[in-house]
Amino acid sequence: MDAVDKKILRLLQKDASLSIGEVAEKVNLSTTPCWRRIQNLEKQGVIKGQVALLEETQLNLKTTVFVTIKTARHDLEWFKAFSEAVASIDEVVEFYRMSGDVDYLLKVVVPDIQAYDRVYKRLIEQVQLSDVSSSFAMEKLKCTTELPLEYV
Known part of the structure; x- marks a missing residue:
């Protein structure tokens, strides 16, 4: 390149x-x-696709929630069930497996806390989790889809 x-x-x-x-x-x-x-x-796969970026607030998605998850289970069967459960929830827009004290991190966008509670209940109906902690974003200070290109 x-x-x-x-x-x-x-x-x-x-x-x-x-x-x-x-x-x-x-x-x-x-x-x-x-x-x-x-x-x-x-x-080459450098460009994966082209999308339209939508404004969350115009779609009544005013609340961003970062959800940290810890689990006592680390077997493949549980992981597959968990991944499928998360994939079935449209409000989860990002999903990461983490290192350190937290096993997984989710980014969830919803209209309000009540909508997040419904997402939470759908998730725990499908899989067993040891600890779920939710942090609500107060203000978006930086959000970009632009990746740095200095490392290529």
Whole structure:
């Protein structure tokens, strides 16, 4: 990956709706070589897809909850059941297996605390958990989908 590819990625991370012509102009390429580079980045798996980023508050999703989970079970059967349960809950937008004191971290977006309580109940109906702790975000200070490109 060269400097031109990085420029293309920076542009597309900021605005994936740019036309190939607009991207090509901004990186000083003609349209066809620019298109080929983007196609190559897609083939390599660097570009996974293009999405529309939605404004949570416009969708009545005003509450973000970070949920830490500890479990006494660490077998594959439990993990599969847990992963399936989490995948079935649309309000869970991020799901991580962690190191340290916490086993899993979920990011949940909902309209309010009552909606989160319903999500919590759906989760514990499906799998046994040792400890669930929920932290409600008071204010979003930084949220980006743009990845740093300095490490490539």
